[in-house]
Amino acid sequence: MSVTLLFPDAGDEAGPGKREQTKAQNRDAILKAARAVFSELGYEAASVRDIIRRTGLASGTFYNYYRSKEEVAKALVADVAQRLRPILRAQREQAHDFESYLNGAIRAYFQFIIDELRNWGPGRPRGDRNPYIKVQTPGQGAVFEEIQASINLVLELGLGPRVDTEFLTAALIGVAQNIGEKMLARDPIDLDAAADFAVNLILHGVSAMPRRHPA
Amino acid sequence: MSVTLLFPDAGDEAGPGKREQTKAQNRDAILKAARAVFSELGYEAASVRDIIRRTGLASGTFYNYYRSKEEVAKALVADVAQRLRPILRAQREQAHDFESYLNGAIRAYFQFIIDELRNWGPGRPRGDRNPYIKVQTPGQGAVFEEIQASINLVLELGLGPRVDTEFLTAALIGVAQNIGEKMLARDPIDLDAAADFAVNLILHGVSAMPRRHPA
């Protein structure tokens, strides 16, 4: 027979009580597990069970924090947004013409995905299942949402060229996304090369690009 | 003793037997249902059962034609490739400089996805499930594979500008994909506007773009 004495909140001092602390820990553990699982299996293929397993918690516990896979994904998205948004805002506020904004924003974006790489895993190894299907994780989706919003803000403020802004946004996003991806796939990762390429292409087009091999 | 005369295929005008006919019909029905289901639910979320239900056939019948969801997807991909490839090849063969190739290829691609629109559904209405996750159908994946291959061919032949071809391909694909998508979402669909925008952007960059609203 054993007697267990628990003192769950044994102090007056400020800070989260043990209760709140564990709650935060669990919430974090679930988010971390979800990030890993989404990255490894892809969002759709991942199951709540996968996340729970990774967590080590009891299955019921998951539902004390999130009601479904979708909800965890939303939380993940919010997390990314919260970290990326101020960075992009800073770029907007610093920039005084479109060129400088573009340069700053693209570099900020590239830096961000480099930093996140360690959270997300190498990209999409689950492409094995079907080589033609690109799978996004909620985090990746969130990043694009953010930069899209940022670009729109700038364009709507009239800072950019006076062109079809919807098309322009779409194009910028496409370039950033795809070049960013290639950048991550290379070793070593060369942010400057990728950013210069993207910015130059968008600003001056292919015709003004520096020759790669001045044969 | 009896003499039996069989005329199993009595003439050139004879069509396929009833058996072959219904077989072809079923195969088609399954492909059509799969296309619709993939488009509505996304490839990963779609289940074989969903496809079967859409088909109206008995569940066992599906397996007389395809062994799995993956196999139907492959068939869908092959179908797209088979239709898109000759078009892109023609563009490559006609073009004598990068500008003309780019123009032709982008228009061909835009035309193709306009034609396919009715097969693919309006884009991705299954974003309801998670608005941050872009889901590709096998068909869409196949299209990108094809144009990527086409671009690579051209760039490797030295027709294009002498820049980092991997980055360039990535950027072109990104621009085409995202602008194409916006084009489809507009009503009326204006291929010329979209193609002009994309081609100009890539060739001369934002700086040389015509003003949209010469206010």
Next chain:
Amino acid sequence: MSVTLLFPDAGDEAGPGKREQTKAQNRDAILKAARAVFSELGYEAASVRDIIRRTGLASGTFYNYYRSKEEVAKALVADVAQRLRPILRAQREQAHDFESYLNGAIRAYFQFIIDELRNWGPGRPRGDRNPYIKVQTPGQGAVFEEIQASINLVLELGLGPRVDTEFLTAALIGVAQNIGEKMLARDPIDLDAAADFAVNLILHGVSAMPRRHPA
């Protein structure tokens, strides 16, 4: 601040918690159902679904306890082995010549299958399906394994006659199995008659058998 006193296992007389109790009950229910189903349908013909149905539990519950039909069978086998093995060991240790061992082992075996009768059902009523095919349940298979092992031990120790031990074991098993079966089919069950017959036959052969009907 709060003090929580937990008495998770407060004493020797405390039984298992309700959770553990129902778990044990379920495990037992599954085993019992499996025994019945194997006995009625035969091992191969029995499906996991059959066992589940018999159980009254939800289908998923089965898989909380066993991963497959094979696993339940293994549990059944282990159960039989655990109960039969010590009995046979005792016989071996008591016996000082082959005759006494044989007598003890056969009686022990016959007694065991009489006791198990209520678990196994009457033998193989599923012969309806095909009267020529004898079907064994995992339990029956386990019993034969055990007595075979026991006989082999004795023979290898040199206690038995110095003959081809593989053949001898095979013959003993065959006699015990088939006479035991006939014994169970009779009403009333007469263990002594069956055991005497089997032991005498093996020891002295048909020539020395007592006449049945001294007409």
Next chain:
Amino acid sequence: MSVTLLFPDAGDEAGPGKREQTKAQNRDAILKAARAVFSELGYEAASVRDIIRRTGLASGTFYNYYRSKEEVAKALVADVAQRLRPILRAQREQAHDFESYLNGAIRAYFQFIIDELRNWGPGRPRGDRNPYIKVQTPGQGAVFEEIQASINLVLELGLGPRVDTEFLTAALIGVAQNIGEKMLARDPIDLDAAADFAVNLILHGVSAMPRRHPA
């Protein structure tokens, strides 16, 4: 366009017409396939589909000859019975005492299963699935039925010792079955050794057995 001329029964001469011939061929092919499949997979695990596949015929054709797996099994059983029965009958008629009958019958049985070995495969390789479960093919079941019937005939005629004939039959069958099995498993197969062992055991019991290794 092709014209096919078939002369399915082009003659008056006796013998089966092509029609009957193909019918017999198909029937045979099915039986042969069934034998092989039962032997490889076990009776229960074998499916009608397995048999059909092995046959090369169309699935529908099977049902023109047999209505189910059970029916093919019955046909297989009848076939074995038809071949084994006269052999055993001859033994009965030749024998004038129990000893000679037993000797003849056991040898006949052993010879038969040696001959059939090539039809049945090596015994039961599908024991992998569950090592405790012995699986019988319909053919094997049929053989035991036959020799059991033969023994019963002899015993009921009063030729054998006046003992409990049901028990005696059971014991004989058990010995013959198990020793026969061991005989088949050895290389080289030694019919005489096995038969001598079995006959001696039954007639005189273990006490009178010749020592194996007169150390």
Next chain:
DNA sequence: CATGAATGAGCATTCATTCAT
């Protein structure tokens, strides 16, 4: 709040059997 067993809907797949050709 944490736990983890119970639940039953759902899924992929196979199979015996039928029947139009």
Next chain:
DNA sequence: AATGAATGAATGCTCATTCAT
């Protein structure tokens, strides 16, 4: 009589979610 596609019941198993402890 042969064919082989169609059928839909059945199977093994997984999963999200609930809820008593």
